[in-house]
Amino acid sequence: MVGPPPLKGVKVLEFAGLAPGPFAGMLLSDAGASVLRVDRAIEGSRTPLPTEDMLARHKASVAVDLKSPAGLAFVKRLAERADVLIDPFRPGVLEKLGLGPEVLEKANRGLIYGRMTGFRRDGRYKDMAGHDINYLAVSGALSMLGRDGEKPHPPWNILADFAGGGAMLFQGILMALLARERNGGKGQVVEANMVDGSAYLATFPRFALKNPLGDNGRGRNMLDGGCPYYDTYETKDGKYFAVGALEPQFFAAFIKGLGLAGQGWEEERFDRARWGELRELFTKIFKSRTREEWEKVFDGTDACCTPVLEYRELETEPAREGDQRPAVTLVETPCLAVAAGEDGDPRRGQGPGVEGGGYVGVPLTPGDGGEKALEEWLGWKKGREFEVREGTWHEPKCEDSVPQLGLGGGFGGGRGEGGSFLDMSVIVTEVAALRIT
Known part of the structure; x- marks a missing residue:
């Protein structure tokens, strides 16, 4: 209750x-x-x-x-x-x-x-x-x-x-x-x-400007699209995949999914001089399969690779976690429901929701x-x-x-x-x- x-x-x-x-x-x-x-x-x-x-x-x-x-x-x-x-x-x-x-x-x-x-x-x-x-x-x-x-x-x-x-x-x-x-x-x-x-x-990225994480200029850093394994890539069907494989274990799972394991990229990934080469390689590989095919490769892994979903998809496919909910869950005093018919689960809010x-x-x-x-x-x-x-x-x-x-x-x-x-x-x-x- x-x-x-x-x-x-x-x-x-x-x-x-x-x-x-x-x-x-x-x-x-x-x-x-x-x-x-x-x-x-x-x-x-x-x-x-x-x-x-x-x-x-x-x-x-x-x-x-x-x-x-x-x-x-x-x-x-x-x-x-x-x-x-x-x-x-x-x-x-x-x-x-x-x-x-x-x-x-x-x-x-x-x-x-x-x-x-x-x-x-x-x-x-x-x-x-x-x-x-x-x-x-x-x-x-x-x-x-x-x-x-x-x-x-x-x-x-x-x-x-x-x-x-x-x-x-x-x-x-x-x-x-x-x-x-x-x-x-x-x-x-x-x-x-x-x-x-x-x-x-912007507190964190502003602080990062004073250290190697963000001191290379706009678009040249680990978290702003400069890093090839923290970026988005187009798939064969014109859709996109998001990659965020920063940590060693995640990067290893990522290149394994791409079929690049054992080629030395685990040791070379911090070499900024090779980032351009790595980006071209990732771009070519991602375009070899559709987004759905890449989902089958990376779903359930720790590769930090996910599809870039559009709202029109999420609206019609609740199974993709497209059901809109309150931003936070208060287990005992939930916020009001966003979607109609969601009453009963604290994660979805309480009340009748809205159309x-x-x-x-x-x-x-x-x-x-x-x-x-x-x-x-x-x-x-x-x-x-x-x-x-x-x-x-x-x-x-x-x-x-x-x-x-x-x-x-x-x-x-x-x-x-x-x-x-x-x-x-x-x-x-x-x-x-x-x-x-």
């Missing part, structure tokens, strides 16, 4: 943004947190803007007009109940709206205010726009990626946006949640940026799941405190309805000493463009 996921009960208010912020939110939601995304509403329309955010697994959404006083008041009310807020914007955006940490912490001293930027907030590039490639570039990490004699090669936006950005923010939020338990329930601001995150990930099995993004239309989320967060119910179809709050009709709305001199019940931000006059005079479905 497993227990609830580790972040069950943690409420996260995530402002819709580009991929790194939503990724941090998805890591939290996969761990069981209640993540409510705040989407923008179109001015003068009841129809929310569409979103391209595919990192919305296990999340809910509300669409809010942040230009209206009631919209801002509504978000502040949510922030009072939140454990975590994720700010994905450039510095100063939420502060200009009156949603900065110095404001929100007055009503919720336990709020963990997570914010992330591309460049450092105090660095020379702080006022510039950028993308993953730019953050990698100024971190130094990009200079190490690429083949000998070629320009630096940017990978997919895995390193800066996701590993160095979203995942680092997730880590910081977890640390802040732990710290809150130790310091009397007080939250704090968590700042992450993709430059420092990328540089941190697509981790291969298809889960688009979240603004407003999806908002009804359930507002009942969980605020105790609001459809038809009393808000109307789904019209996307509005109800104006109180009598004194009996005031407690249901939490109005009448302020909501109260906030976590801080400053009381509530939302009062009746705001609701009566400014109806928020709030859409929930």
Whole structure:
């Protein structure tokens, strides 16, 4: 019998943004947190803007007009109940709206205010726009990626946006949640940026630049494609095999599989002058068989040789370990399942999972799941405190309805000493463009 996921009960208010912020939110939601995304509403329309955010697994959404006083008041009310807020914007955006940490912490001293930027907030590039490639570039990490004699090669936006950005923010939020338990329930601001995150990930290769493991220039070292027995090779059918036979015993198993045992390569493998010759030999041999044939040679061996699998294969062949699972297994309190129908095995997570099995993004239309989320967060119910179809709050009709709305001199019940931000006059005079479905 497993227990609830580790972040069950943690409420996260995530402002819709580009991929790194939503990724941090998805890591939290996969761990069981209640993540409510705040989407923008179109001015003068009841129809929310569409979103391209595919990192919305296990999340809910509300669409809010942040230009209206009631919209801002509504978000502040949510922030009072939140454990975590994720700010994905450039510095100063939420502060200009009156949603900065110095404001929100007055009503919720336990709020963990997570914010992330591309460049450092105090660095020379702080006022510039950028993308993953730019953050990698100024971190130094990009200079190490690429083949000998070629320009630096940017990978997919895995390193800066996701590993160095979203995942680092997730880590910081977890640390802040732990710290809150130790310091009397007080939250704090968590700042992450993709430059420092990328540089941190590159700690080992950066250290290697000062020793023989990595001091030969880009694309000429043991672990960057320079070494012929740490590389990929094309097979007869146009597919690829990955080789990582660095240690002596693994290299011996590798050349045995290639039919090269006993030819002296065990002793010559560290001779960089012969690496070119060795690479040509490996290239020729791998092209003599299909990838499937090479799998039959190396499966079950210690040669450190594996097929380069494509996601289209993994999606249709779960036996190849293509079933997408939580990144870590908590045996007693598993995270939520990624794929539908996986409930029951802690390694696969708990709960019903989602359609697509981790291969298809889960688009979240603004407003999806908002009804359930507002009942969980605020105790609001459809038809009393808000109307789904019209996307509005109800104006109180009598004194009996005031407690249901939490109005009448302020909501109260906030976590801080400053009381509530939302009062009746705001609701009566400014109806928020709030859409929930």
